[in-house]
Amino acid sequence: MEAxxxxxxxxxxxxxxxxxxxxxxxxxxxxxxxxxxxxxxxxPGMISLYFNSISAMSFSFQGGRYVHTMQPRxxxxxxxxxxxxxxxxxxxxxxxxxxxxxxxxxxxxxxHSDLHELRFLRSENIDKRFHSERAQSSGVEQTMYQIATxxxxxxLERVFALSKTYELLFHAFRVxxxxxxxxxxxxxxxxxxxxxxxxxxxxxxxxxNPPGIKELARRIHMNETHLKSGFxxxxxxxxxxxxxxxxxxxxxxxxxxxxxNVNEVAEAVGYQNVSQFITAFKRRYGITPGxxxxxxxEVLGV
Numbered sequence: 001m002e003a004x005x006x007x008x009x010x011x012x013x014x015x016x017x018x019x020x021x022x023x024x025x026x027x028x029x030x031x032x033x034x035x036x037x038x039x040x041x042x043x044p045g046m047i048s049l050y051f052n053s054i055s056a057m058s059f060s061f062q063g064g065r066y067v068h069t070m071q072p073r074x075x076x077x078x079x080x081x082x083x084x085x086x087x088x089x090x091x092x093x094x095x096x097x098x099x100x101x102x103x104x105x106x107x108x109x110x111x112h113s114d115l116h117e118l119r120f121l122r123s124e125n126i127d128k129r130f131h132s133e134r135a136q137s138s139g140v141e142q143t144m145y146q147i148a149t150x151x152x153x154x155x156l157e158r159v160f161a162l163s164k165t166y167e168l169l170f171h172a173f174r175v176x177x178x179x180x181x182x183x184x185x186x187x188x189x190x191x192x193x194x195x196x197x198x199x200x201x202x203x204x205x206x207x208x209n210p211p212g213i214k215e216l217a218r219r220i221h222m223n224e225t226h227l228k229s230g231f232x233x234x235x236x237x238x239x240x241x242x243x244x245x246x247x248x249x250x251x252x253x254x255x256x257x258x259x260x261n262v263n264e265v266a267e268a269v270g271y272q273n274v275s276q277f278i279t280a281f282k283r284r285y286g287i288t289p290g291x292x293x294x295x296x297x298e299v300l301g302v
Contacts (some may be wrong), residue, residue, distance in 0.1 A: 013089055014038050017282075019161040021286075023106040026165040027099040028147065031091050035074050040099075042078070042085040047107060049172055050076040051098040051144055052138065059089040074211055075140060076173055079130040098147065100165055107247055109237050110169060139171035155295045158286055188209060195220045196230045207250070208270040210243055248284045251277070262289045 014036040017028040029038055052070055059068045059076075070076050077086060091097050102110075136144070143164055152160040166205050199220050203210050210216075216239070217224040231239050247269040253267045263274055267290075271277035281289045 017157075017161070019158050020101075020165070023103045024162075024165060025099075025101040026161045027101075028096060028161070029089075029091055029099065030096040031093050034093050038089045038091060038092050038097075040085075040087050041087055042080065042101060044083050044085070045081055046101045046103060048078045048085070048213075049100045049102075049168070049169060050078070051100075051140060051143060053096060053148065053190065055092040055095045055134075057095075057097060058090045060090070064088075068131075073136045073141060074133050075136050076133040077130065077172075079257075081129065096148065097170065098144065100168060102169070103227045107169075108234075109242065114264070137171050137174070139174065140168060143171060146175070153295075159292070159295075161286075163193070164292055192226065192230060193234075195222045196227070197229060197252065199227060199239075200242070204246065207243065207246055208268070210270070216264060244284075248281060250283065251281060251289065252292075254288055258261060258293070261294065265289065 001114045015030045015032075016038070017026075017030075019026045027242075050070065052072065054072050056072055057070045059070060060066075061068070062063060089097065127229065147164050164281070188294055199222075202219060203214060212221065213224055213228065217227045220227070223228075231242070235244070251265050251269045254268060255262075260268065266274045266277035269277070271280075278288055279289075281287075285292070287295075
């Protein structure tokens with residue numbers, strides 16, 4: 001939860017735009033003619049990423065006993081696994097700060113190509129607090145510029161915000177790919193690792209009609225219990241959740257293309273019941289597939 005905290009006139013309150021859910025959150029904090037102090041509270045276990053622009057910003061922890069100055073055009077990552085994190089950010093006048101929060105499980109789902117083991121989330125570090133700051137990459141700077149300058153059509157604010165969230169996450173963790181390990185710290189057995197990877201590939205290739213747990217375990221020669229627990233530890237979610245996420249992603253892109261109606265998309269991603277597809281899609285993106293298609297057509301003028 002964030003709130004503006006003023007030491008200047010009343011109109012120095014920061015404008016805070018929020019989107020997302022319990023697993024992935026996007027916040028855009030903007031000031032006008034005055035500096036603003038913004039109180040920040042983050043739940044334990046959330047990974048927080050902060051992106052600023054051309055001005056330095058101060059982060060005040062423990063009631064001001066510790067102050068960290070975030071340098072201009074930087075990316076700062078804070079991970080507090082055990083306790084809620086509370087601090088105050090001083091945002092200069094006519095500036096903005098982008099904050100992204102994501103659970104460890106959601107991050108694992110996003111980085112499903114096995115380049116997911118970030119250094120601060122290795123088994124020996126998972127219960128330790130983490131803080132780092134580095135200069136923004138060119139990809140981050142470009143996305144930040146688009147957020148600041150691009151006008152978002154009415155009705156697409158949430159879609160725009162979430163798309164920029166994933167762009168920033170991509171660019172933020174792309175540099176970690178070179179040092180990431182391609183195995184999960186919880187699975188030291190390379191044979192079992194390969195079996196889990198094969199299971200994911202089977203699900204990917206047969207997404208429209210994926211095998212059940214029993215059949216999948218049989219095909220990769222693994223115990224069902226080990227398959228379910230191993231898959232969740234590597235990819236951060238259950239097999240069912242992974243399948244749903246992949247289906248929803250494919251459905252979104254098909255709808256975005258404008259060449260398929262809702263019934264066709266539902267069938268293409270493996271839903272025989274259109275109502276179930278619509279419910280799952282709205283739960284994932286906060287908008288029905290029909291409304292999303294209509295919005296895209298209005299924006300494109302077709």
